[in-house]
Amino acid sequence: MRSDWIIEAKNLKKYYGNFCAVGGISFDIAAGETFAILGENGAGKSTTMRMIACRSPISEGNLTVNGYTVGADDRKIRSVLGVVPQENNLDPDLNVLENLIVYSRYFRIPYEAALERSRKLLDFIRLSEKAKAKVDSLSGGMKRRLVIARALIHEPSILLLDEPTTGLDPNVRQEIWEKIDDLRSERKITVVLSTHYMDEAEKLSGRLIVLANGKIAATGHPAELIRSRVGKFALEVREAKGVPLANVDHSITAVSRGSLHIYFGENTDELAKLMPQYGSRPMILRPSNLEDVFLGVIAS
Template identity: 50%
Template sequence: MSPIVCARHLTKDYGPRRAVKQISFTVARGARFGLLGPNGAGKSTTLRMIACRIPPTSGELSVNGLDARRDAKRIRAQLGFVPQENNLDPDLSVIQNLLAYARYFHLHPHTARERAAKLLHFLALEDYRNARVETLSGGLKRRLVIARALINRPHLLILDEPTAGLDPHVRQQIWNMLDRLCRLEQLTLLISTHYMDEAERLCDQLLIMDQGRIVASGNPRQLVAQRFPPYALEVRHADAIPSPNARVIRRADTHIYFASTPEELAPIIRSYPPHYTLLRPANLEDLFLELIGPHFDEECAP
C-alpha cells in the first residue's frame, strides 16, 4: 500500500531562517508516527506543511497521493489537525465550536449534528455541551480541539503536542482515546511531542529531529536497542567506579551504567547505599539525550 505521507527533500524557510532542511521520510497508512525533538527542531513546521496550513519552500510533499501545493484544499478536507495552540472560538459554546467547524467542511447540518453528538460522547464532553469555551479547563479544551479535528472523519489525524501542559490523568485519558480511535476508525496518527513517555506509549515509528534535520528514525524500542544495552543503572551524587562490563556516561550529578544483564551491574549496586541507585531499562530519554544533547552528556572514564 502506498504511504499516506511522502516527503522528499522537504524544506521550509521563514525569511532568512531555514526551519526544515531537506528532510525525507514516509508515513505508512495506519501507522502511529511520532516527531520527537527539542524546541525549535522544526516539528510544528513539518506538521503544518503536511496539514497544508503553510506551503513548503522546496522539495516534494504528497498526502494521500495528492500534492501538498496543488491540492492543498482537498488534502485539508481529508485530514484532522490539532494545532500546538488551542485555537477555539472562546465566545462560542462547545457544540457551537464543533458545528462551526463542520460548516467549514460543508457538512450537511443534520450530518454535522449527528457527528458532533457522537464526538461529544466519544471524548466524554457531553456534560459540557453548552458550556462556553472560555470556562473550560486546559484538558477539556484539548479534548474539544481533538473532537473538532475528527468532525470530517479524517484518514489522517495530525496532533501537534496533544498533551503539552496537561496533568497526568488527562494525558492518560487522551492517550486512551487515541488508542480507541485507532482501533475503531482506520486512522493514521501523526504526533509531535517533547515527551519521551508519550512517544514510547503512542508511537510505533519515530522521527527524531534537531535543528530542522532528521537525526534518527525507526521503531522506538529498536532505536534504543541499537545504541544501548538493555539495562541502565542510575547512580546519584557519587563518583563513578571502574566497571569492566558496563559503559558509563555522566548526566549532571548522575552516572549511568549500561550493561547487557542486571548481574553485570550487581557489583556496582552493592558499592553504593541503596537510595543512591536505580536499576531500569535503557529508554528513549537515554537515546534522545545522546543524540540531541552532547553538551549535557559526557562520556567519561571511571
C-alpha cells in the same frame, strides 16, 4: 517503495529568512500507522507538522499526503486531515456544540449530518452535558478533548496531533491517550503526533523520528531504538559529582550528565557489579527507555 505510504517526505526543507527550521528530512508514514515526531523545543517538530497540514509553504523538497502534493493540492489534502494544534484554538464566541457545527461548515458538511456527528463526538469525548456551555468554562482537559473532537468532525483519514498533552495534568494525559487509542482501534486512522514526552511517544507510536536542529537524528521503532542505541538496561547513579566514571569494557556505555552517571548494558548482572564503588549514593537499576535514547541522540 511501499504503495500504502500515506505521507511521503523527501528532503523537506523550511527556511524562515536565513534561519533553517527544517534542514532536509525524509520520512514515510504508512496508512493506519501511529507515527511520532520527537524533539526538543525548536527542533522543527511543529514546522514539520505545519508543512504536512499545508499551513506553512515548503521551501525545498517534496511532500505528498494521501497521494496529493503539498503546495499544489492543498484543498484536497486539508479535507482529509484533522488538525489538533499545539495551542487550543477553540472559538470563545461560540458554545461547545456551536464550535463543532460552525467548524463543520468549513468542510461543507450538511447541517443535519453535522449535528448528528457533533452529538456522537460529544458523546465520545464525554462532553454531551456541556453542549451548551461556554468554551471558557471548560477545564484544560475538556478543551483538549473538544479540540480533538473538532478535528474529527469531517471523519479525516489522518489526524495530526501537535504536542497533544503538553501542559496537561498526568490524569488528563492518560485520558487523552485513551481517546487516541480508541480512535486508532475504532477508525483505523493514521495518527501523526509531535511530542517532547518520551513516555507519550513510547506509549502511542509504532515508529518515530527524532529531530534535532531540523535534522533527523534517529529513526525506528521505540523498542528497536532502545536496543540499538543504548542497550536493554540502565544503571542510574545520582549525586555523583566529582566522582570519575567507572572504567567499563566495551559492552557497557558510560555517560555522565551533571551529577548524574548512567551506564547502559545488555544484562543487569554486569551493571550491578558497578554499584559497590558508588557506596551509599542513590541509584537505580532499570530498563532503558526512550528518554535515554533521546538524550543520547541529542548529546551526540
